[in-house]
Amino acid sequence: MIDREPSSAPPHGAREPEPAHPAAAGMVSPRTALLVALAPATVVLVYGTIYGTSAKGVLSGTEAILSSALIFSGAVQFAILGLLTKGSSEAAVLVTAVALSARNIALGSVIRPALPRPRSRRFLLAWTIVDEAVGLALSVASSRVRVLATAGLLFYVTWLAGTMFGTFIGSLSAFTAVSSAALPVLFVGLASAMALSKGAVTRCAVAAAVTLIASIALPSLQPFLPVGVALGVTISWSEP
Amino acid sequence: MNITLLLVLGGITYLSRLAGTVLLPPPRGSIHRVLERFPAPLFAALAAAALIDEAGSLESLPVLIATSGAVVLGPTRNLPVIALGGCLGYILGAALS
Numbered sequence: 001m002i003d004r005e006p007s008s009a010p011p012h013g014a015r016e017p018e019p020a021h022p023a024a025a026g027m028v029s030p031r032t033a034l035l036v037a038l039a040p041a042t043v044v045l046v047y048g049t050i051y052g053t054s055a056k057g058v059l060s061g062t063e064a065i066l067s068s069a070l071i072f073s074g075a076v077q078f079a080i081l082g083l084l085t086k087g088s089s090e091a092a093v094l095v096t097a098v099a100l101s102a103r104n105i106a107l108g109s110v111i112r113p114a115l116p117r118p119r120s121r122r123f124l125l126a127w128t129i130v131d132e133a134v135g136l137a138l139s140v141a142s143s144r145v146r147v148l149a150t151a152g153l154l155f156y157v158t159w160l161a162g163t164m165f166g167t168f169i170g171s172l173s174a175f176t177a178v179s180s181a182a183l184p185v186l187f188v189g190l191a192s193a194m195a196l197s198k199g200a201v202t203r204c205a206v207a208a209a210v211t212l213i214a215s216i217a218l219p220s221l222q223p224f225l226p227v228g229v230a231l232g233v234t235i236s237w238s239e240p
Numbered sequence: 241m242n243i244t245l246l247l248v249l250g251g252i253t254y255l256s257r258l259a260g261t262v263l264l265p266p267p268r269g270s271i272h273r274v275l276e277r278f279p280a281p282l283f284a285a286l287a288a289a290a291l292i293d294e295a296g297s298l299e300s301l302p303v304l305i306a307t308s309g310a311v312v313l314g315p316t317r318n319l320p321v322i323a324l325g326g327c328l329g330y331i332l333g334a335a336l337s
Contacts, residue, residue, distance in 0.1 A: 108260015
C-alpha cells in the first residue's frame, strides 16, 4: 500500500515492460509468487502495525480494524488519520479519499491487459489493486494474475494483522510515545517513494514548506491546508 | 468515525479499483497528470502539518528530529531505511531533550 507514481508504469495499451524480477522471467509457480511477495508483505505488516498504533486516540480499536478490513489502502487510511487528527470534517475526509483512490484507476488500467476476460473474476481481482501488488505483477513476464492475486491477498492479511497488532500494543505507553513521530516519518517515506523526478521532489518541498508556514501562521486552517496546498502545487507547478 | 463513513470510504476505494480494471477507460490528459502528481506533495504537506500542533506550535524535539532523520534518508526511497532514520532520529531527540 505504499504508493508509487503511476507514470512509472506504461500507459494502457503500451508495450509491456521488461521483467524486473530475474527469477520471474518465465512461468511463476504459486510458491514463487508467495516468495516474491514475502518481503514487501513484511513492510506492509510493519506499517499496518504503525497504523494501528497511530490510530489510538483518533479511532477506537474496532474502527481501526474495520477501516483496514474495508478500505485496505495505506495511503487513504494514513491520510484520513492525519486529517482526523487535525479535526477535519467528514467532507474533507471524503474528498481526500476520492482524490487518493482515483490513482487506483490508473493502476487498474495498467494491469488490466493481464487480467482474465470474465468480468466476474475481474470484480474479485480488483480488490487486490494496491500499489505493491500491481508493481510485483508488472515485474514478471507471465503469470501476472497469479502474482497479483497472491500478493494482494497476502498484503490484505498482513495489513489487517498489523493493524490488529498495532491496536493491541498501542496501549503500551512507550510505543504510543514513539508513534507520535510515526505519522510524519511515514508521510516523508510515502512522499519520497512517490517523488520519482526532480519536479516531483520540488513539488514536495514546496508543498511541505508552504504547509509548514501556513500552519504556523493560520493554525485554524490546518485541517484544510494539506489537501489545498497539495492540489494547488500539483495544478500550478509544471514540470521543468 | 462512524460505520456509515467507513462503509462509504470502503466503497470509494473499491469502486476506484473496479473503475480501472472493469468500468472505465484509463484517464488521459490533464486529469491523468494531476492524479499521478497529487499524492507525493499531499504526503509531504501532511508530514509538514503533522509537525505543528493545533495551537500553531512546533511538535516536540524527538518528533522533529525523527522527521529530519526520515528526510535525510528520503533520497534512498527505501521505506524501511527511511523508517530506520526516523527511529534513530527519535532516539537522538529523546536523548537530547
